[in-house]
Amino acid sequence: MNPDIIPADLMVFSMLAGLICGSALLCALSQDIVRSGFALLGTFGGVAGLYAFLGADFLMGAQLLIYVGGILILILFAVLLTQRIQHLDVTNKSVGLPAGLTIAAIIAGGVSLVALKTPWPTGPERAPNPTTARIGDALLTDYLLPFELASIVLLVSLVGAVVIARREVRPAGDS
Amino acid sequence: MPTIADIMPLTLAVGIPHLLTVSAFVFACGVICVTTRRNAVGVLMGVELILNSANINFVAFSRYGIGDISGHVFSVFVIVLAAAEATIALAIVLAIFARHRSIDLGDATTLKG
Numbered sequence: 001m002n003p004d005i006i007p008a009d010l011m012v013f014s015m016l017a018g019l020i021c022g023s024a025l026l027c028a029l030s031q032d033i034v035r036s037g038f039a040l041l042g043t044f045g046g047v048a049g050l051y052a053f054l055g056a057d058f059l060m061g062a063q064l065l066i067y068v069g070g071i072l073i074l075i076l077f078a079v080l081l082t083q084r085i086q087h088l089d090v091t092n093k094s095v096g097l098p099a100g101l102t103i104a105a106i107i108a109g110g111v112s113l114v115a116l117k118t119p120w121p122t123g124p125e126r127a128p129n130p131t132t133a134r135i136g137d138a139l140l141t142d143y144l145l146p147f148e149l150a151s152i153v154l155l156v157s158l159v160g161a162v163v164i165a166r167r168e169v170r171p172a173g174d175s
Numbered sequence: 176m177p178t179i180a181d182i183m184p185l186t187l188a189v190g191i192p193h194l195l196t197v198s199a200f201v202f203a204c205g206v207i208c209v210t211t212r213r214n215a216v217g218v219l220m221g222v223e224l225i226l227n228s229a230n231i232n233f234v235a236f237s238r239y240g241i242g243d244i245s246g247h248v249f250s251v252f253v254i255v256l257a258a259a260e261a262t263i264a265l266a267i268v269l270a271i272f273a274r275h276r277s278i279d280l281g282d283a284t285t286l287k288g
Contacts, residue, residue, distance in 0.1 A: 013189045017197045024204035024224055033214055040220050043201070047227050050197075054238045059230075059250050066254050071223060071261045078216050078265045082272045093213040095281075100211035108203035115195030122190065123242045134244040135251060143248050150255050157259035165266040167273070 012053060020046035028104075031093070033083065037076050044068045055128025058135050194235035202228040215268045215278040219261065226257045 023042030030036045044067045051060040094100070139147045201224055208221025230250045237246025272278050 007188055009189045010187075013193060017193070020197060021200050021204075024201045027220055027224065028204035028207040033217060036208075036217060036220055040223065043224065043227065047231060050194075050231060051234060054194075054234050056234050056238070056247055056250075059234060059247055059254075062251060062254055063230075066258050067223075067227075071258055074261055074265055075216060075220065075223075078219075078268055081269065082216065082278050093279075094211040095213055097207075097211050100207045103210065104203035104207045107206060108199045111199035111202070112196045115192045115199065120191040120240065122239065126238075126242055128238075131244060131247055135247050138244050138248045139251075142245075143252075146252055150252055154255065154259050157263050161262045161266040164263070165269050 009053075013050075016046055016049045016053060019043075020050065029094075033079050034076075037072070037079050040075065041068065041072055044072060055131070057128075057130055058132040191235055191239045194231055194239075198228040198231040198235070201225075201231070213280050215271070215280055216265070218280070219264050219268070222264075223257060223261065226253055229253060 020043055023039045023046060026039035027036045027043060030039060044063065048060045048063040048068070051057075051063055205221040205224030205228065208224060209218050210221075212218045212221065230253050233246040233250045233253070235246075237244065240246075268278055271283065275282065
């Protein structure tokens with residue numbers, strides 16, 4: 001096969017895009033919450049691969065560590081702690097799926113139309129550079145205030161999560 | 176409606192339209208999760224999909240558009256905030272489950288007037 005017919009980057013991108021979109025669709029439409037959770041793993045991993053494809057090395061590491069290794073594990077813990085495993089009925093019911101699909105199709109169609117039709121300004125062709133040092137510099141010079149605010153948000157959310165999820169065993173219907 | 180002339184650039188080198196289309200699809204899947212799920216953790220999965228689609232957009236524009244590092248920095252903040260929000264949301268879900276033994280959003284009617 002002539003390698004000039006399909007550019008190599010388009011081939012790699014198509015595989016990553018197929019993984020991401022297929023996993024996202026499975027997560028959205030699955031009737032089993034555990035299957036949705038593992039489809040979310042495919043999506044997060046695909047997005048991490050997309051970051052690597054785009055040269056965002058620090059973001060790929062952050063995605064894998066925080067999203068896959070933190071948020072996804074947390075979601076799976078919550079799924080397993082809140083299911084009555086002995087009941088094998090549908091755990092991830094969808095209500096109003098035709099309306100939801102219509103809204104989602106309109107949104108995706110509209111945004112894709114804008115993405116295809118807009119003459120995006122293309123900058124010069126840049127080789128991917130390591131980004132970690134540049135992100136660190138930016139966080140401590142241009143983006144110092146959001147950095148500090150994000151740290152405060154993290155502190156408050158950690159304390160709040162501990163307070164909310166404390167073990168208070170009270171019967172339901174208690175006023 | 177997109178014409179053939181609009182689709183043809185998609186078969187050449189990867190650029191902004193490819194990434195925006197993927198991001199729009201993931202966003203749509205997230206919207207489906209948020210609007211149609213009865214399970215609270217399912218709704219949270221949709222929110223994470225939406226945040227990931229925004230991150231793809233940021234990194235795409237940082238790579239193929241303006242070219243500086245601000246897109247990556249914003250993505251870092253989005254990841255941080257997604258982690259904080261997932262923590263709080265799941266703490267709330269677990270607290271509701273401990274009290275009512277169900278996280279079906281149709282059963283959460285205590286505040287209903």
